[in-house]
Amino acid sequence: MSNGNGKTGKQIEQAGPTCRRKKVSGGDEFAQAIAKIAVAQVCESKGFQGFQQSALETMSDVTARYIMSIGKSANSYANLAGRAECNIFDVIQGLEDMGYAQGFTGASDIDHWLEDSGVVREISQFVNEVEPVMFAHPIPPFPVVKERVLPPSFLQKGEEPPDDHIPAWLPAFPDPETFSQSATVNGRGTEPHATKVENDNSNGDRPLLNSQQQIVSSMFGNTAMNDPAVPKANTVAAESNPFLAAPLKFEDKEVASIAPPAKFFNNTVASDIPILENFVENEPISVLETFAPAIEAIKSTCSDSREDQTKFPVKEKPTVRFKVGTKNKFLARSIGLIPQNEEHNKTLPWFAMEDEKDDRKRRAEKILRESLENPDQLVQL
Amino acid sequence: MNQNQQPQQTSSSEGRSSADDDSALSDFLSSLTDYTPTIPDELVQHYLAKSGFQCPDVRLTRLVAVATQKFVAEVAGDALQHCKARQASIPKDKRDRQQKDRRLVLTMEDLSKALREYGVNLRHQEYFADNPSTGMDPATRDE
Numbered sequence: 005m006s007n008g009n010g011k012t013g014k015q016i017e018q019a020g021p022t023c024r025r026k027k028v029s030g031g032d033e034f035a036q037a038i039a040k041i042a043v044a045q046v047c048e049s050k051g052f053q054g055f056q057q058s059a060l061e062t063m064s065d066v067t068a069r070y071i072m073s074i075g076k077s078a079n080s081y082a083n084l085a086g087r088a089e090c091n092i093f094d095v096i097q098g099l100e101d102m103g104y105a106q107g108f109t110g111a112s113d114i115d116h117w118l119e120d121s122g123v124v125r126e127i128s129q130f131v132n133e134v135e136p137v138m139f140a141h142p143i144p145p146f147p148v149v150k151e152r153v154l155p156p157s158f159l160q161k162g163e164e165p166p167d168d169h170i171p172a173w174l175p176a177f178p179d180p181e182t183f184s185q186s187a188t189v190n191g192r193g194t195e196p197h198a199t200k201v202e203n204d205n206s207n208g209d210r211p212l213l214n215s216q217q218q219i220v221s222s223m224f225g226n227t228a229m230n231d232p233a234v235p236k237a238n239t240v241a242a243e244s245n246p247f248l249a250a251p252l253k254f255e256d257k258e259v260a261s262i263a264p265p266a267k268f269f270n271n272t273v274a275s276d277i278p279i280l281e282n283f284v285e286n287e288p289i290s291v292l293e294t295f296a297p298a299i300e301a302i303k304s305t306c307s308d309s310r311e312d313q314t315k316f317p318v319k320e321k322p323t324v325r326f327k328v329g330t331k332n333k334f335l336a337r338s339i340g341l342i343p344q345n346e347e348h349n350k351t352l353p354w355f356a357m358e359d360e361k362d363d364r365k366r367r368a369e370k371i372l373r374e375s376l377e378n379p380d381q382l383v384q385l
Numbered sequence: 386m387n388q389n390q391q392p393q394q395t396s397s398s399e400g401r402s403s404a405d406d407d408s409a410l411s412d413f414l415s416s417l418t419d420y421t422p423t424i425p426d427e428l429v430q431h432y433l434a435k436s437g438f439q440c441p442d443v444r445l446t447r448l449v450a451v452a453t454q455k456f457v458a459e460v461a462g463d464a465l466q467h468c469k470a471r472q473a474s475i476p477k478d479k480r481d482r483q484q485k486d487r488r489l490v491l492t493m494e495d496l497s498k499a500l501r502e503y504g505v506n507l508r509h510q511e512y513f514a515d516n517p518s519t520g521m522d523p524a525t526r527d528e
Contacts, residue, residue: 035431042424043457047491049423050461052468054490058509063457063496066505067424068432071453075438090440092410092448099452105504106459119409127448128413130455137423145427 034146039064041140049137074098099123300372414444422450429453456503463499464491471495 043064044055078098082090096118104111108122118124155175158165165172426443429450433440440446468489497507 035428038425038428042428045423046454046457047461050458051465052461052489052491054488056490056492059491059493059496062493062507062509063460063491066460066500067453067457070456071429071432071449072436074449074452075433075436079437079439088439090438090445091442092414092445095445095448102452102456106502119413123452124413127451127455128416130458131416131420131451134458136421138421139423139425143425143427146431 031147036061036064036068038143039068043067045137045140049134070102074102077101093118096121096124099127300369414448417444417447417451420447420451422447422454424450424454424457426450460496460499460503461491463502464495465489467495467498468492 040060044060047055047063074095075098078090078094081094081097082088085094100108100111100121100123103123108126110116110120110122157174158170158172158176161176163176165174166177426446429446433446433449468491471494472487493507493509497509500507
């Protein structure tokens with residue numbers, strides 16, 4: 005960074021201090037920039053032809069502090085007199101306080117009129133002698149206060165608050181659709197818009213109400229079941245928020261393959277009961293259908309508790325080993341491998357319907373077989 | 386100021402009526418309004434508001450702006466004196482001096498010297514060590 009001469013060092017200092025300042029100062033950069041221009045103009049009128057960046061910044065900082073210190077002392081004098089607003093006498097007293105360091109005529113007078121004060125005299129001298137230099141640019145009034153858009157209250161919306169303890173002037177509760185999908189455990193993006201659209205198109209095929217099922221089905225190379233709901237959901241979601249858009253189909257984008265996490269399959273069994281019950285009404289089979297191949301895969305690896313769904317058709321990657329012993333047992337029990345009581349059957353109603361709709365199961369198995377044979381044609385996340 | 390505006394009936398200085406005070410000051414302030422300070426009003430108002438100063442009167446803002454401009458001008462003048470003094474004292478060949486060093490540049494050196502008299506103590510980072518007095522205490526440095 006050393007350039008041999010302090011005077012030419014200002015070029016290097018240009019980038020440094022400004023980047024540093026962005027992190028430190030917060031919202032005051034506009035005022036600082038204007039102060040720099042003003043100070044530069046005053047110095048120029050005095051005869052300077054150039055400035056060191058650091059010297060200019062320091063001087064503008066000192067100027068800002070000077071103004072703030074005058075304001076602070078004037079305000080405290082006004083408060084001392086029992087007022088909230090300052091008047092000229094407060095300002096003159098503040099100026100006198102600032103002037104004690106340098107000194108002014110009549111500073112030692114204990115009993116003088118404020119308008120006779122030396123600072124006032126010096127200022128009027130300055131005004132008479134020096135020619136005014138206009139500030140170089142027009143400035144808008146700042147800081148600009150942004151209009152806050154408040155959420156509408158119950159009264160404004162015309163709604164009744166749901167309970168007595170909630171007054172009507174409070175902001176109304178958000179729409180249920182905005183938070184209904186937030187119960188998905190997996191943490192993947194929720195798609196309220198996609199959900200709405202897919203609910204409307206009740207499809208004989210597999211309506212994908214949950215992003216999880218979408219991902220699962222797409223991983224199986226579901227180009228066959230390209231239901232019209234999904235592209236529509238894609239456009240709706242993409243228009244609103246790109247992060248909530250439905251995942252792309254296989255052809256759309258080249259993505260790296262990854263191994264699906266272990267808890268993906270295990271958690272959905274246990275924790276998505278409210279959501280699955282929801283669309284049990286619409287399509288009671290689809291959950292099982294989408295999971296049937298996964299369940300097949302788990303069946304095959306059931307005995308091997310150490311290995312995970314990495315046996316699942318993916319490209320060669322170091323297998324991630326999860327302890328899935330207990331969860332596998334649970335799954336295995338639920339799909340009838342391990343004999344269980346009647347009560348277990350009641351707690352898992354959706355698995356009880358596996359006896360019906362065999363052809364869908366067959367289709368899923370066929371897709372799984374195809375994907376096993378052609379691993380590179382798979383859709384991967 | 387405008388002492389001759391004092392009414393004749395009050396002989397002692399304590400008897401000055403408030404009207405005179407107002408007129409004296411308002412004269413002063415009106416002389417200010419003719420002068421447009423280089424430091425813009427919005428900037429001064431922003432920093433005054435930051436420190437709690439509240440006044441709807443724009444003339445007071447102008448007063449503070451003029452006072453600040455006077456302060457900056459004084460500091461700049463002192464720094465200029467230091468700069469010129471340094472240029473005069475450095476023994477260099479005349480050709481160099483005429484062309485390049487005539488250029489008066491505000492440096493941290495001069496600024497820190499000028500501000501010290503106003504009670505602002507500046508220490509700045511030395512970027513290079515070509516000067517044998519680099520890193521020494523500024524009071525002991527002689528230039």
